Amino acid sequence: MTRSPLLGVALCTLALSGCVAPAPDDSAYQSKAVQTAQAALSAARTALLTTRTHADDRLPSTYLEPVLVDAEQALDSVRTTFDSVQPPATSAADELRAALDPLLESAASDVTELRIAARRDRTGALASAADDLSGIADQLEAFAGEHGG
Amino acid sequence: MKRLLSVFLGVLTAIGGFVDIGDLVANALAGARFGLSLVWVTVLGVVGICLFAEMSGRVAAVTRRGTFDLIRERLGPRAGLLNLVASLLVTVLTFTAEIGGVALALELATSVNYLLFVPVVGFAVWLVIWRLRFKVLENVFGLLGLALIVFPVALWKLNPAWGDLLHSIVAPHKPASEDLSTYLYYGVALFGAAMTPYEVFFFSSGAVEERWTAKDIATSRVNVFIGFPLGGLLSVAIAACAALVLMPAGIEVGTLGQVGLPVAVAVGKLGLAVAILGFVAATFGAALETGLSTGYSIAQYFGWQWGKFVRPRDAARFHVVVLLALIAAIACVLTTADPIKVTEYSIVFSAVALPLTYFPILVVANDPVYMGEHVNGRLSNALGTVFLGIIIVVAAAAVPLMLLTSAGQ
Numbered sequence: 001m002t003r004s005p006l007l008g009v010a011l012c013t014l015a016l017s018g019c020v021a022p023a024p025d026d027s028a029y030q031s032k033a034v035q036t037a038q039a040a041l042s043a044a045r046t047a048l049l050t051t052r053t054h055a056d057d058r059l060p061s062t063y064l065e066p067v068l069v070d071a072e073q074a075l076d077s078v079r080t081t082f083d084s085v086q087p088p089a090t091s092a093a094d095e096l097r098a099a100l101d102p103l104l105e106s107a108a109s110d111v112t113e114l115r116i117a118a119r120r121d122r123t124g125a126l127a128s129a130a131d132d133l134s135g136i137a138d139q140l141e142a143f144a145g146e147h148g149g
Numbered sequence: 150m151k152r153l154l155s156v157f158l159g160v161l162t163a164i165g166g167f168v169d170i171g172d173l174v175a176n177a178l179a180g181a182r183f184g185l186s187l188v189w190v191t192v193l194g195v196v197g198i199c200l201f202a203e204m205s206g207r208v209a210a211v212t213r214r215g216t217f218d219l220i221r222e223r224l225g226p227r228a229g230l231l232n233l234v235a236s237l238l239v240t241v242l243t244f245t246a247e248i249g250g251v252a253l254a255l256e257l258a259t260s261v262n263y264l265l266f267v268p269v270v271g272f273a274v275w276l277v278i279w280r281l282r283f284k285v286l287e288n289v290f291g292l293l294g295l296a297l298i299v300f301p302v303a304l305w306k307l308n309p310a311w312g313d314l315l316h317s318i319v320a321p322h323k324p325a326s327e328d329l330s331t332y333l334y335y336g337v338a339l340f341g342a343a344m345t346p347y348e349v350f351f352f353s354s355g356a357v358e359e360r361w362t363a364k365d366i367a368t369s370r371v372n373v374f375i376g377f378p379l380g381g382l383l384s385v386a387i388a389a390c391a392a393l394v395l396m397p398a399g400i401e402v403g404t405l406g407q408v409g410l411p412v413a414v415a416v417g418k419l420g421l422a423v424a425i426l427g428f429v430a431a432t433f434g435a436a437l438e439t440g441l442s443t444g445y446s447i448a449q450y451f452g453w454q455w456g457k458f459v460r461p462r463d464a465a466r467f468h469v470v471v472l473l474a475l476i477a478a479i480a481c482v483l484t485t486a487d488p489i490k491v492t493e494y495s496i497v498f499s500a501v502a503l504p505l506t507y508f509p510i511l512v513v514a515n516d517p518v519y520m521g522e523h524v525n526g527r528l529s530n531a532l533g534t535v536f537l538g539i540i541i542v543v544a545a546a547a548v549p550l551m552l553l554t555s556a557g558q
Contacts, residue, residue, distance in 0.1 A: 035558065038399065038401070039401070041399045042399055042400045042401040042403075045398040045399055045400050046398075046400050046404075046406075046407055046410070048398075049394075049398055049400070049410060049414070050406070050410060050413075053410070053413050053414050057417075057418070058413050058414065058416075058417040058418060058421075059413040059417075059418065059421060060418055060421070061260070062257070062258060062259055062260045063257050063258075063260075063406065063409070063413070063421060063425075065260045066256050066257055066260055066263075066406055067257075067404070067406035067407070067410075070403075070404045070406055074403065141399060
């Protein structure tokens, strides 16, 4: 096999497996941070919309639970992927990570709370966790907006 | 009267059978991310599939032979083999996605993990293919697929500004936050979803299964030119629901649960139950079609007896191929590969394989030796050639766009 087909295969594998390369500079790291915030926002808002639609008696528990599990897994995956990126050695990159990481952690924790409350069929706990998650989702949206999303 | 009812039934099954897991995911994904700015691609894809499905139905009705049999004879064994391998890989990938889709839909109905349903779904697919008559399986799942009409109902209940909606379709604008390459990548995915190759193999092989003759060409045209565009409207409704409910919330579609969410918001529990029924019917019906298509393609190429119009013992190799493809698909889903991701890749690779599927159909439909008086007219040839050009461009762009956008991220 010559070098260029090998490179092609490597690129394909990288794309197909969704691997994340190290961020070479602040701009690339910021772009990854924004993508991460948007993905986390998507999972958080999915959990919120589903929970609220369930609270309005328009969606059964059987549908709520798998959607929350999916959102929880999505947030875990988003966070793991972001944390696996090697940031450039700059204070701007450290600040970005310091701002985003707690939001990702809170969002994941709140969706876990939602999933636990849904399985226990506790309406009050669902509403409370949804309120918390709503605030975190707004912060994720603001983060993405501030950094060019 | 009986003929009229038969035509009506054919149109209904064509509508209900049009949408599969690829259409569900691609349209919801595109709607949530790009609004209705990519609906033009769906429209283009529906025109293309109508054009080539009509040709392949006509070819099957006139020659009473399967597509791959004709391709090998007309283009030679090497070109036929290339066509077979490419189409088969895409069809097995799609088969995997459909089986995963049925299991995901059942998970949404029961909260039981989808992986537990996979062997059950696989067994049910095999049983239906083995036991049910072709006409029965085609009609039952096609009609149940009509449950997806709940999406246009949800769209109506969402009470959108219809003028704005229509404007965003006829004067599409790429969202400013999205790159052109990402926009085009999702365009390729939507085109691949609308023109999935197995749909044509199944349609033409089904024509042979049902013993169509040249007299049935008119019925075939009614099914295609009325049924498919109305099925395409379901796709547009799915995209519009996602655009109205998911896009403003910043939700990007990555699960089947998100696809049904707008229906729950707009219609409530009953509507959601109907949507889940539609998901199960659409994906199960498409699993049957893709499963059968794997058997059709290989058996037709090698000249084996095929089809459900003979007893299974008389088409043993055909049924063995279907069973092996089914086992491969089940094994693939059980690796815990995300069925939605498999769907996304299957529709993009469908786009890559499109020229290999549609070029031979155009060649055979244009050959008077096979088609006699039913050979392509000037309009069919002109449109077919234009579409072939579009298909080649889409196929060439698919993989570079996938790499450039990291698969649409």
